[in-house]
Amino acid sequence: MPSDGTISYNDFRVAAHAFSQKWIEFNSHFFPNWSWITTTTTAHQVNDGYLSLENFVKVISSSPPIEEEEEEEEELTVYDHHPDDDVVDEAILVSSSDHHDHSCEMHHHRYEFHIVYSSSFRVPVLYFRAYDTDGQIMLMNEIEMDLSSDSLKLLMESKWTFITLEDHPQLNRPWYMLHPCATSEWMKLLLENDSSRDQNGAKLEHYLVSWLSVVGQVFKLKLPIEMLKDSPNPPLDKDFVISSSKS
Numbered sequence: 276m277p278s279d280g281t282i283s284y285n286d287f288r289v290a291a292h293a294f295s296q297k298w299i300e301f302n303s304h305f306f307p308n309w310s311w312i313t314t315t316t317t318a319h320q321v322n323d324g325y326l327s328l329e330n331f332v333k334v335i336s337s338s339p340p341i342e343e344e345e346e347e348e349e350e351l352t353v354y355d356h357h358p359d360d361d362v363v364d365e366a367i368l369v370s371s372s373d374h375h376d377h378s379c380e381m382h383h384h385r386y387e388f389h390i391v392y393s394s395s396f397r398v399p400v401l402y403f404r405a406y407d408t409d410g411q412i413m414l415m416n417e418i419e420m421d422l423s424s425d426s427l428k429l430l431m432e433s434k435w436t437f438i439t440l441e442d443h444p445q446l447n448r449p450w451y452m453l454h455p456c457a458t459s460e461w462m463k464l465l466l467e468n469d470s471s472r473d474q475n476g477a478k479l480e481h482y483l484v485s486w487l488s489v490v491g492q493v494f495k496l497k498l499p500i501e502m503l504k505d506s507p508n509p510p511l512d513k514d515f516v517i518s519s520s521k522s
Contacts, residue, residue: 276479280463281397286479291326291390293480294487301499306331309390314445325445326390326483331496333421335382382408384421386494390483391444398458399483401490402443402450415440415451426493453490462486 276286295309302308306328313324389402405413405421415438419427430437443450465485484502491498 276482277397278463278466280459280461280466282399282479282482283397284392284394286482287392287399288324290479290482291324294483295326297480297484297502298499301501306497312389312445323445325392328388328496331386331388331494333384333386333494335384335420384408384413384417388494388496389443389445389450390487393444393455396455396458398455398462399486399490400455400458401453401493402441403452403494404450418451422493423495453493458486461489465489 276282291311295311298309307330309326309328311324312327385406387404390399391402393400405418407413438451439454440449441452
C-alpha cells in the first residue's frame with residue numbers, strides 16, 4: 276500500500292472485506308452491519324462494489340411528551356432487513372415495551388451510508404442519503420440539524436467543498452458526499468503513526484478503521500471500541516466509540 280495516504284482499488288476491496296468482518300465480530304448488534312454490495316461496471320465488465328450501512332437511525336423527538344410521573348426508561352430497537360428477505364422493509368424504530376402504541380411514535384431520521392472508492396483521488400469517499408419519519412428524502416438544510424457542531428461550522432465556511440451533491444458512481448443517482456480532496460493528506464499523517472508499518476506500509480485492515488474514525492465524526496457514526504483497540508490509530512474523540520461494557 277502506498278505511503279502517501281492513498282490506496283489502490285484492489286487494496287480497498289481487501290480492506291473493505293476485512294473491515295466488514297471485524298464490524299460483524301465486534302458490533303454486538305448496536306448498529307446494523309456494514310456489508311459489501313457487488314455491482315457490475317459496464318465499461319470494464321468486472322465486478323465492482325462498495326460498503327453499505329443502512330437503517331442508521333437518529334432519534335429526534337417523541338410525541339406527545341411523556342408526563343414526568345409516568346416517565347419510564349424504554350429500550351429502543353432498530354429493525355433492519357437482511358439481503359435474503361423476500362420483502363425489504365424500512366427501518367422501524369419502536370419501543371420494546373409497547374410495539375403498538377402509536378401515540379408515542381418516535382420522530383427520527385434514517386440514514387444510508389456508502390463507502391465508495393474514488394479512482395480520481397484514490398481514497399474512500401462517504402456517500403449518504405437521509406430520510407425523515409415519513410420516508411421522504413431530506414434536503415441539506417434538514418440534514419444540517421444532525422451534524423456535529425464542528426462539522427456544522429465547517430459546512431458554513433465551505434459548503435460547496437465539504438459536502439456536495441454528486442451522482443453516486445455505482446448507482447448513477449444523486450447522493451450527498453463528503454468531498455475527499457484532503458483525505459490523502461490526513462490519512463498519510465495517521466498512517467505515519469502506525470507502529471505496525473512494515474516494508475509494505477500500514478496493514479490494510481487498519482486503513483478503513485483509521486479513515487472512518489475521522490470521517491464518521493461528522494454524523495457521530497461510532498466504531499466498536501474493540502476495532503480501535505486493534506488499530507494503532509486511536510479515535511480523535513473519546514465519545515466516538517461503542518463501549519461493550521454495561522453501565
